[in-house]
Amino acid sequence: MLRALRPNSRLLNWFYGFTPPERGAVLLRHRRVYIVPTRLGWMFAATLGLLLLGSINYSLALGFVLTFALAGMGLAGMVHTARNLALLSVSAGRAEPVFAGEAAQFRLYLDNRARFDRPAILVRHLACGAQLVVHVAAGSVTDAALAVPAARRGRLVLGRVMLETRFPLGLFRSWSYVEPDASCIVYPRPERSALPPAGPHASAGAARALAQGNDDFSGLRGYQRSDSPRHVAWKVFARSDNLLTKQFSGDAAAELWLEWDPLPASLDTEARLSRLTGWVLAAERSGARYGLRLPGHDIAPSRGDSHRAACLQALALFGAP
């Protein structure tokens, strides 16, 4: 029995009306839009009760009219509140990768295909409490960005999101849960440490430079777009307006390997990943070509944003199935 009530059990999924995660656009059918009176709603009901008693006791025909008009309005308000949420379509956009300790920005798209606007809809991430109130105009799509803290590296799944509204009278609270299929890659928290000294099989570091490093200046050549700004001969540019790139003897062949194995044994897995992440960032900044060597997974040396992303993703998902 208790097992049946565990998160994501079949019974609960049946109760909520969906099986997470949900791919594509999720249409909030009436079946999964819940509604209960708010505290104001109960206060309103008590007011109606008193008005009814007064009308009966004093035989006030217009008192009955007022009481029943308010009751009818409450009833209509209930349907309006449910309508404000029902048949709204929710889909999740791509979330850009973040480093552990930052907040992942999940984007939810609320698509209102109806001809009425849907004001004051609260979008709330249940696990972390990130929330915002949006107004979805008629026939338009509004995006809601939820900042979900990413504590650990790996794949951060968005999880359950609640949409809630109390419009138009505030007497009822209508809500629905969605669990869109959205996740975000969380890179390990980068450790700020110097790049390992270059050199073949340097003992202290896990990186070594193949061929020569980029420290030996050998001359100037014309600037090409792919050149790192730090290699531009700025002093020459200042004098002559010629944009030239400094050439180093080992530049073409300079390759930095960032390796797992040579790291000190005292570091645990996460610490190693943090250090390697820091190195990837430093190496990319230095403009060098670098490769990543993890147990069972090598990434050939290269550079540029997509290479950096591939390395960071490998580090983020290290050990993940």
Next chain:
Amino acid sequence: MSTLLPAAHPLAPELRAVSGRDLAGLILALLLVAAPHALRAPWWLILLTLSLYGWRAAALVNHWAPARRVLLLLITAAAMLGVWLEYGMIFGRVPGIILLVVFSGLKLMETRTHRDAAVVAFLCCFLIITNFLYTQSVPTALLMAAALAAITATLVGCSAPGRPLRANLRTSALLLAHAVPAALALFLLFPRVQGPTWGLPQDAQAGVTGLSDTMSPGNVSELAQSDALAFRAEFAGAIPSSRQRYWRGPVLWDFDGRNWRAGPALLIEPPPSPQGGRSYRYVMLLEPHQRNWLFALETPAQRPANANFTVDRQLVSVLPVRSRLRYDMVSVADGQADAHESEALLRRALRLPAEYNPRATALAAEWRRDARDAEDLLARALKYFRSAKISYTLEPPLLGRDAVDEFLFVTRSGFCEHFSSAFAFLMRAAGVPARVVTGYLGGDPNPVDGILTIRQSDAHAWVEVYLEGHGWTRVDPTAAAVPGRLDFGLARSVPAGAGLPLLMRPQLEWLRGLRHNWEALVHQWNLRVLGYNPERQREFMSWLGVEGADWRDMAAALGAALGAFALALLAWSLRRWARPDPVQAAWRKFCGKLAARGVERRPQEGPRDYTDRAAQRMPGASDPIRHIGALYVELRYGKLRNSAGISELAQRVRDLRLV
């Protein structure tokens, strides 16, 4: 960066500050509901309430700090003390209402959040209903409907603070419109009980005008200066002539020298119907007068439900008439009834206090000596009244101990109570059993709907004498002395300008025309809205086909009606199912057309890939296919939907010809 702790709920009403716009709506609603009370409450309390509203408005404009709690408590205490000084109590109906008005201002002063605003809005609903305790007229209803609209708009505004006012007003109007069917069903079918269910406060009947069960010189003429409505009568056929329009009310038996009193009502089984005469069938709509008696055209031949005949053919209701009462009546005019009367009652109809009005007593003794029989005596008395040149006035002079003597021989002017009192006294003194009947004479037929309106100014008193062989016979000494009273009503019978109610003055014909139309409307309002009671509810149920309905039938009918209404609203909110997204519909149609030519869309194929593949397979139509694909992608995944694009897509899909 967001915190891991669950943040405060942004929709919680106790956390959302109320906006200036919604506060303005609230103040408007309060002004509307407090306005009618302003005419009734002491001026200083109204001034206090208005300054509280004004303070809140000024605080809003000038961003003042909220009022101190101590200050609010001080004002509360001062208001309660003031009410106590004014009324001598705090918990009565009137002081309670006044205090509620002041408290609305105090609550408004400390209104900061959505929740506070909602509480003030609910308080407004109570204030609306307190207005109905005083009057349920059409103008009041319209004013209160405006207040209800302001309350609704405020609640909607609080729920969507950033939304434009126009949109919020449209939502409020939609809500009110959607409330109408349920409200109507509840009004018609909610099982009604006849109130009150428990005791009314002591002052519940304050200020109700109408006849009483005593008659002393001056009290009917006072009543005659009131324009207030007494009742209306709607005749099924012809309306009785103005000479027949005597509406019987309390019958007064006991005279103490100055006042006539009704004494205890003796209930009897329905007496036999009067013989001869013409019978009239009509519906009475009696204004509440807080007493038991019912009025009916003379001579009533039938009793309404929950009412009884008394021994003097008066109709009395089991319960006091606390709300407008509607009953069917049959009366016989100019018929012959009650030829016999018990000895005890005849003795009671002859009793007079000793040593009052010696001159009148002497006059009666003289008539008794000279008259052949009772009828001759009656003729002598009427002749005396006709020739005595007694003037008919709404402002009779004050009379002393021997009121009848002074009226007949000294002042020689008076109103119907003087005439009838003197006449009955003379009859009794002359040995003819007599009693005074109070009620109304006349009534104004409305040319618009033919309904007879009887006002307090039609109040009248006449005499019944008992004649052997004829029974109780109506004699109207006022009509004998002032013949015009019968045919032309009060207005032409008293001298011009003698304190007549404004609308009875003959110069204002056009105003009366306007008034007739208005009154026809008010009559329908009274009949259908205010007069809807348990009995009318049963009639409505039998019109629906349920005879003898009890509260269970009504609850069932109500449940069915509300259920149907909720379903209809739900269907309204589900409309999208019936009318699918036009972009999707066009796309499905397009896919169907392609599939018919053998190019079926694969489950994982996106629209662009699919149209590319279809265009390659059908080179003859490749351009339109690609165009439709691009248009669909733009409409479906682009942020904007424009109706021109949607109709273009539908048109292109329709026009697509595949060979």
